[in-house]
Amino acid sequence: MRLLLSNDDGYLADGLATLALSLSDLADITVVAPDRNQSGAQTTWVAPSR
Incomplete structure (x- = not known):
């Protein structure tokens, strides 16, 4: 079996x-x-205004 572990806290996360x-x-x-x-990086993106 193969498993993929992922997180958004960085590889040093507890x-x-x-x-x-x-x-x-x-x-x-x-x-x-x-x-x-x-963590939360996706909420910091702001769309450019026209």
Whole structure:
């Protein structure tokens, strides 16, 4: 089995490595995470006015 773990809190977020390590005996784990916290980043985009 293969599992993809992802978050928007960054790869250093509490629990992400722990979760990946705890599941590594059950599956091949791939972690995708930004290099820094991106929580709420989608709400900061503002459309350009015309």
